[in-house]
Amino acid sequence: MATPSDFPPSPPDDKSPIPEVVTTPSPTPPTTEAQQASIAQETPKQQDSPPSVFKNSEPLREDQIQNAIKFLSHPRVRGSPVIHRRSFLERKGLTKEEIDEAFRRVPDPSPSSQPTVSTQDGQKAVSNVQPQGQVQAMQPAPVVMVPPPSLLSRFRWYHAALAVGVLAASGAGTAVFVKKSLIPRIKSWVRRIMLEEETDPLKKADAKPSLAEEAVAAAKAASAAASDVARVSQELMITKSEERKYFEDLTRLLGVQVQEMKSLSNNIRNLEGNYNNLPKVYSADQEVYGGGLVKTSAERRSYANGSNIDYDTRSARSASPPPAPPADSSMPPHPKSYMDIMSMIQRGEKPSNIREINDMPPNPNQQLSNSRIAPKTKPWDYGQAPQEENANGPWWQQKNPRSTDFGYETTASRSIGIPNETNTMEPAALPRQRSWVPPQPPPVVMTEAAEAIRLPKPQAKIDQEAAASDDQSGVSDELQKINKFSETGGDGSGNLQITEIQEEREQQQFSQEGN
Amino acid sequence: MPVFKAPFNGYSVKFSPFYESRLAVATAQNFGILGNGKIHVLELSPGLPGVTESVSFDTADAVYDVSWSESHDSVLVAAVGDGSVKIYDTALPPPSNPIRSFQEHAREVHSVDYNPTRRDSFLTASWDDTVKLWAMDRPASIRTFKEHAYCVYQAVWNPKHGDVFASASGDCTLRIWDVREPGSTMIIPGHDFEILSCDWNKYDDCVLATSSVDKTIKVWDVRSYRAPLAVLNGHGYAVRKVKFSPHRRSLIASCSYDMSVCLWDYMVEDALVGRYDHHTEFAVGIDMSVLVEGLMASTGWDELVYVWQQGMDPRAS
Numbered sequence: 001m002a003t004p005s006d007f008p009p010s011p012p013d014d015k016s017p018i019p020e021v022v023t024t025p026s027p028t029p030p031t032t033e034a035q036q037a038s039i040a041q042e043t044p045k046q047q048d049s050p051p052s053v054f055k056n057s058e059p060l061r062e063d064q065i066q067n068a069i070k071f072l073s074h075p076r077v078r079g080s081p082v083i084h085r086r087s088f089l090e091r092k093g094l095t096k097e098e099i100d101e102a103f104r105r106v107p108d109p110s111p112s113s114q115p116t117v118s119t120q121d122g123q124k125a126v127s128n129v130q131p132q133g134q135v136q137a138m139q140p141a142p143v144v145m146v147p148p149p150s151l152l153s154r155f156r157w158y159h160a161a162l163a164v165g166v167l168a169a170s171g172a173g174t175a176v177f178v179k180k181s182l183i184p185r186i187k188s189w190v191r192r193i194m195l196e197e198e199t200d201p202l203k204k205a206d207a208k209p210s211l212a213e214e215a216v217a218a219a220k221a222a223s224a225a226a227s228d229v230a231r232v233s234q235e236l237m238i239t240k241s242e243e244r245k246y247f248e249d250l251t252r253l254l255g256v257q258v259q260e261m262k263s264l265s266n267n268i269r270n271l272e273g274n275y276n277n278l279p280k281v282y283s284a285d286q287e288v289y290g291g292g293l294v295k296t297s298a299e300r301r302s303y304a305n306g307s308n309i310d311y312d313t314r315s316a317r318s319a320s321p322p323p324a325p326p327a328d329s330s331m332p333p334h335p336k337s338y339m340d341i342m343s344m345i346q347r348g349e350k351p352s353n354i355r356e357i358n359d360m361p362p363n364p365n366q367q368l369s370n371s372r373i374a375p376k377t378k379p380w381d382y383g384q385a386p387q388e389e390n391a392n393g394p395w396w397q398q399k400n401p402r403s404t405d406f407g408y409e410t411t412a413s414r415s416i417g418i419p420n421e422t423n424t425m426e427p428a429a430l431p432r433q434r435s436w437v438p439p440q441p442p443p444v445v446m447t448e449a450a451e452a453i454r455l456p457k458p459q460a461k462i463d464q465e466a467a468a469s470d471d472q473s474g475v476s477d478e479l480q481k482i483n484k485f486s487e488t489g490g491d492g493s494g495n496l497q498i499t500e501i502q503e504e505r506e507q508q509q510f511s512q513e514g515n
Numbered sequence: 516m517p518v519f520k521a522p523f524n525g526y527s528v529k530f531s532p533f534y535e536s537r538l539a540v541a542t543a544q545n546f547g548i549l550g551n552g553k554i555h556v557l558e559l560s561p562g563l564p565g566v567t568e569s570v571s572f573d574t575a576d577a578v579y580d581v582s583w584s585e586s587h588d589s590v591l592v593a594a595v596g597d598g599s600v601k602i603y604d605t606a607l608p609p610p611s612n613p614i615r616s617f618q619e620h621a622r623e624v625h626s627v628d629y630n631p632t633r634r635d636s637f638l639t640a641s642w643d644d645t646v647k648l649w650a651m652d653r654p655a656s657i658r659t660f661k662e663h664a665y666c667v668y669q670a671v672w673n674p675k676h677g678d679v680f681a682s683a684s685g686d687c688t689l690r691i692w693d694v695r696e697p698g699s700t701m702i703i704p705g706h707d708f709e710i711l712s713c714d715w716n717k718y719d720d721c722v723l724a725t726s727s728v729d730k731t732i733k734v735w736d737v738r739s740y741r742a743p744l745a746v747l748n749g750h751g752y753a754v755r756k757v758k759f760s761p762h763r764r765s766l767i768a769s770c771s772y773d774m775s776v777c778l779w780d781y782m783v784e785d786a787l788v789g790r791y792d793h794h795t796e797f798a799v800g801i802d803m804s805v806l807v808e809g810l811m812a813s814t815g816w817d818e819l820v821y822v823w824q825q826g827m828d829p830r831a832s
Contacts, residue, residue, distance in 0.1 A: 054673075054676075054700050055700040087664035096698065335546075335796055337546075341545050341548050354545075354549065354551060359572075359595075360613075368604055371588050375634055376532065
């Protein structure tokens with residue numbers, strides 16, 4: 001590494017214009033510099049002292065890679081977009097390196113064009129690789145916050161079922177109609193033939209029909225019949241298509257009617273709800289807004305007086321909470337007006353309260369006004385002067401004494417020894433922290449006892465002393481333990497000090513209990 | 516405790532890092548489905564009424580999130596539903612605002628977060644699956660991070676390392692990124708459902724919390740990310756936002772579609788330490804003040820913004 005002291009590192013991407021403010025002496029830049037020097041990002045190296053904790057430092061897991069290869073080799077998976085495959089593997093807990101390795105091993109016709117490998121043109125790779133089309137294909141309707149996959153599939157089934165139903169119904173309908181129209185047509189055709197046949201024998205009876213004439217007549221009849229059949233079949237086709245069109249129109253109209261009826265019933269329910277809830281909401285509102293509610297425009301102040309007109313419109317929009325949330329549904333009950341607006345959008349209508357607003361900057365080169373205050377240090381970057389609790393200050397500065405009484409800020413919880421606590425981050429000496437600070441070691445209460453602990457003495461004497469100071473036998477046991485520990489030779493003064501403090505604390509505790 | 520009634524449904528609330536009594540609220544008409552948006556800048560005052568609006572800005576589309584600048588006391592950044600990122604300067608008169616509008620995201624911008632350590636850049640997370648890095652003085656984004664397979668709901672800077680951030684996405688993963696690297700440095704498949712929010716522990720730079728549609732909040736340590744440190748249950752529906760306290764190491768605030776705001780201590784056996792049921796619709800925005808310990812604010816689709824001290828009843832007068 002050329003210049004170890006050279007903050008900021010010059011990254012291969014074009015991020016250097018952001019000046020690195022040297023307030024955070026983080027240990028990570030030297031390491032990442034080293035890692036950037038190597039091209040492959042997959043296997044982060046344990047160089048320099050602390051590797052960045054924000055990277056995976058685990059080696060590739062072969063079993064996971066094998067599972068991924070099996071997954072990727074499945075024919076159905078081959079047909080899915082690459083982004084889905086990656087997302088699935090990520091959700092299974094594979095690291096990026098393992099996923100890349102699996103993709104590399106599986107012969108893949110469409111190259112997995114993931115932007116992790118090269119660092120040189122990192123920015124371009126990151127932004128332009130994923131084909132938008134694949135991603136767009138996954139997007140459901142824009143704003144719905146509920147889990148989309150199930151909704152999407154539900155829509156698919158619903159659409160498919162509806163399509164099949166419509167097709168079957170139209171097919172059956174046309175079949176019925178055709179049959180109905182076919183039979184009378186056949187009958188009329190047969191009748192026509194019979195009439196011709198009747199007339200023919202009459203003609204023959206009148207004038208002696210010769211064979212030729214008969215043949216001619218038969219041929220004529222046959223041709224007439226054929227043309228008739230052709231005509232009839234044509235008409236049949238036309239009527240069939242017409243019938244189908246009519247049927248589809250009919251079903252569509254029916255659907256529209258159903259939707260209108262649904263919305264009507266919704267509105268009715270709304271109105272009923274409003275009528276029912278009007279007294280309740282009114283009184284609830286009184287208690288909520290009684291204490292100094294501020295409106296943005298003066299006209300809304302009449303609201304506080306409870307003008308009913310305002311009330312109806314308002315409660316129609318932000319409806320009262322649903323009467324009983326459904327037992328175990330995964331979808332939270334949306335407000336009724338939310339469903340109204342969603343259905344309005346789906347029908348293609350636009351809510352009427354939207355205004356045309358021009359929110360473009362009037363002067364795109366407008367200079368920022370100068371800052372009046374210097375940035376303040378954050379409470380977690382210690383060094384900030386403690387903010388005194390000011391009982392006379394504004395209400396928001398008055399710390400509620402109850403707020404600390406969450407019952408967890410006791411020495412017990414602190415001493416649990418959270419394995420992941422990095423002790424440097426929260427020094428006990430932080431003046432601003434209102435959390436637990438280790439108490440100062442209490443002054444030596446019994447100098448004789450303290451000396452007794454420091455200097456090895458026969459146990460009997462110490463027991464006597466302990467018994468003299470307190471009647472509880474537990475104390476003597478504790479003291480015995482402590483003395484034994486110190487007698488067997490602690491590691492040095494530090495240990496003795498600890499035992500002393502413990503002993504003193506116990507002394508204090510027991511003396512308190514005695515009181 | 517003061518309440519502010521907005522004309523539109525609330526989406527996000529943020530305290531100013533410069534002024535104790537100032538906060539910004541992002542709102543959207545028609546629940547953010549389709550309609551205009553509005554940003555309110557509110558001032559807390561000692562007497563009645565407890566909160567007043569000092570200025571507001573109208574936008575053509577819904578505003579989903581707002582973030583105060585850490586370098587200029589009067590500047591805020593807004594994440595707008597039409598994919599634009601707008602910068603407002605409250606020291607300039609409203610007709611001069613916004614001072615910038617960046618149109619790069621292909622879909623709604625769902626969150627914006629200003630860098631608290633470097634103070635010169637901010638991140639936006641969008642439903643177009645990308646996270647973008649911006650600086651105030653640049654006309655275009657500096658980086659685009661495109662790896663998520665679905666909407667990115669939030670991107671949050673690490674409070675100690677100015678180059679590291681985390682992103683929470685609808686593809687059910689949480690990713691850790693370093694702006695000096697071309698791609699994400701860690702992928703944590705945190706939940707089985709969409710992850711709606713994440714936030715770093717201000718006192719332990721390796722710990723962060725995620726909240727998800729599966730109604731839980733999980734606390735992770737990036738050094739052993741295979742299993743969470745804690746799983747916090749208690750919300751009845753999806754947890755929309757989660758926030759670590761700037762003053763207490765293990766205190767987490769969360770708001771949910773079950774209309775409640777909860778306080779948790781993830782290091783304790785019974786983690787739920789507080790619950791507020793003041794909202795009458797989905798509670799979607801929450802913030803804890805950096806300058807005043809214990810001061811919290813929340814907003815929801817009931818168009819109300821509450822500001823209160825922990826331990827008090829938000830609806831008390």
